[in-house]
Amino acid sequence: MSRRTAREAALQTLYQLDLGLVDEPQAFAYAMESTPLANRDADYARRIVRAALSHWEEINAFISNASVGWTIDRLARVDISLLRLSLAEMLSHDPDTPINVVINEGLELAKQYSTEESSRFINGMLGNIARQQGWVKQ
Numbered sequence: 001m002s003r004r005t006a007r008e009a010a011l012q013t014l015y016q017l018d019l020g021l022v023d024e025p026q027a028f029a030y031a032m033e034s035t036p037l038a039n040r041d042a043d044y045a046r047r048i049v050r051a052a053l054s055h056w057e058e059i060n061a062f063i064s065n066a067s068v069g070w071t072i073d074r075l076a077r078v079d080i081s082l083l084r085l086s087l088a089e090m091l092s093h094d095p096d097t098p099i100n101v102v103i104n105e106g107l108e109l110a111k112q113y114s115t116e117e118s119s120r121f122i123n124g125m126l127g128n129i130a131r132q133q134g135w136v137k138q
Contacts (some may be wrong), residue, residue: 003097006045007085007105009035011048013112015081024053052088059087062129078114079122082106086126090135099135103127 009031010013028049031119037045052059064072072080086106090099103126110119130136 003041003044004105004108005035006037006041007048007089009037009042009045010048010088011081011085011109013045014052014084016046017049017053018077018081018084024049029034047092048085048088049114051092052084055088056084056089058091059084062087063125066125066129066132076118077120079118080116081108081112082118083125085109086122087129090126090130090133093135099130101137103130113134 009028012031013024013027016022016030017024028046031045032042047075060072061081063075069074075083080088083106086102089097089102089105093099103123106126107119107123110122114122128134131138
């Protein structure tokens with residue numbers, strides 16, 4: 001397994017949480033059933049989900065501020081979940097994973113779970129936020 005698979009499980013969890021039908025343990029358990037992970041990868045997925053939950057309002061503010069002319073509730077749910085996933089990973093920065101890799105992984109997941117248009121949107125959003133926060137050079 002890999003970190004990409006861990007990110008997929010975290011994405012599934014965040015998406016379910018955004019829909020509000022289950023709580024975090026239930027959402028994570030479902031993601032583990034549909035995307036079985038090695039312990040190390042499950043821990044990584046859990047860490048991303050917890051980072052997203054602990055920074056939920058900050059992440060939502062990043063998304064709202066960067067999506068000029070759009071409110072967060074007008075964005076596609078899967079795109080919001082992808083943005084939250086990537087931003088949570090950036091906020092809980094693992095020195096072994098450069099920010100550009102986090103952005104690229106978000107794009108790959110967007111291509112898989114959303115649309116080509118969404119991947120361009122997510123790339124722009126994540127790049128702008130990362131530059132504004134000083135996580136990557138201008």
